[in-house]
Amino acid sequence: MDARKGEPTAMKTPSTWERKSERELVVTRTFNGPARLVFEAWTKPELFRRWWTPKSFGLSMLSCEMDVRVGGGYRLEFSKDGSPPMAFFGRYLEVTPPSRLVWTNDEADHGGPVTTVTFEEKGGKTLLVMHELHPSKEALDEAIASGSCEGIGETLAQLDELLATLGASAAR
Amino acid sequence: MVHYSEARLDASFAALSDATRRGVLEQLGRAEASISDLAGKFHMTLTGMKKHIGVLEQAELVTTDKVGRVRTCKLGPRRLEQETAWLERHRQLWEARFGELDQVIEDLKQKEMIDGRKKR
Numbered sequence: 018m019d020a021r022k023g024e025p026t027a028m029k030t031p032s033t034w035e036r037k038s039e040r041e042l043v044v045t046r047t048f049n050g051p052a053r054l055v056f057e058a059w060t061k062p063e064l065f066r067r068w069w070t071p072k073s074f075g076l077s078m079l080s081c082e083m084d085v086r087v088g089g090g091y092r093l094e095f096s097k098d099g100s101p102p103m104a105f106f107g108r109y110l111e112v113t114p115p116s117r118l119v120w121t122n123d124e125a126d127h128g129g130p131v132t133t134v135t136f137e138e139k140g141g142k143t144l145l146v147m148h149e150l151h152p153s154k155e156a157l158d159e160a161i162a163s164g165s166c167e168g169i170g171e172t173l174a175q176l177d178e179l180l181a182t183l184g185a186s187a188a189r
Numbered sequence: 190m191v192h193y194s195e196a197r198l199d200a201s202f203a204a205l206s207d208a209t210r211r212g213v214l215e216q217l218g219r220a221e222a223s224i225s226d227l228a229g230k231f232h233m234t235l236t237g238m239k240k241h242i243g244v245l246e247q248a249e250l251v252t253t254d255k256v257g258r259v260r261t262c263k264l265g266p267r268r269l270e271q272e273t274a275w276l277e278r279h280r281q282l283w284e285a286r287f288g289e290l291d292q293v294i295e296d297l298k299q300k301e302m303i304d305g306r307k308k309r
Contacts, residue, residue: 031284032280032283032284032287034279034280044283046287048287048290048291048294049291049294049295050294050295050297050298054294054297054298054301055290055294057297058290058293058294058297064293064297067289067292067293068286068287068289068290068292068293069286071282071285071286071288071289073285074282074285
């Protein structure tokens with residue numbers, strides 16, 4: 018993988034990705050800092066907006082509202098390369114600083130996934146585990162086919178649609 | 190665990206970045222077709238269509254088979270790999286996010302150190 022210019026690459030660690038079961042996607046990544054700071058970066062809007070929409074993806078955050086407490090809501094609006102805004106929204110089910118955050122993803126029409134992020138500190142570093150539990154195998158398959166989980170742009174969604182169509186016609 | 194090959198995905202995305210090639214894939218999703226059929230349908234020269242098919246073939250999205258003088262095109266083995274492609278894009282987005290998050294955490298650590306010194 019080629020490192021982008023001007024970025025500190027020395028301490029970058031790769032993330033691991035696994036479709037753990039028919040309904041689950043699990044991502045792990047270690048960060049070079051204590052859990053309370055990593056947790057802060059996930060729960061304070063002014064910090065969150067600095068990393069959630071990477072410029073290298075042509076993403077920009079339009080608004081970021083986060084009421085980080087049990088039952089509180091969040092709403093993120095962003096656009097890709099100036100395209101019409103897209104929104105992610107839901108509510109927090111669990112907020113346990115600095116070790117655990119659970120929220121719903123309600124932008125899907127019928128039951129989105131529940132995301133659990135845990136922050137485990139060890140020797141000044143933090144192991145982050147992000148776990149996405151979808152309501153059913155079909156829901157995760159559908160998210161994969163439509164690209165809805167990432168919302169990184171209409172073009173890619175169209176591509177997914179095309180690929181899904183191709184997959185479906187091939188299966189016949 | 191799913192493994193990904195970046196070079197292959199690059200080839201796929203490059204292949205799919207063109208409207209004609211996407212149209213060709215849709216067409217082949219319905220039925221096999223010869224290069225001259227496709228050239229006719231998409232109003233292009235045989236040479237132009239051959240080039241597009243070459244790109245799709247390289248990305249393994251299309252395979253071709255020559256019988257006599259006719260080269261028949263059909264969808265290749267990559268057509269069912271949308272899951273891998275989706276995961277890879279998802280992963281790339283998150284790698285970029287995590288890279289930015291590293292920087293935020295580094296800044297917070299610096300700030301704490303400076304604040305800590307001020308307090309003393």
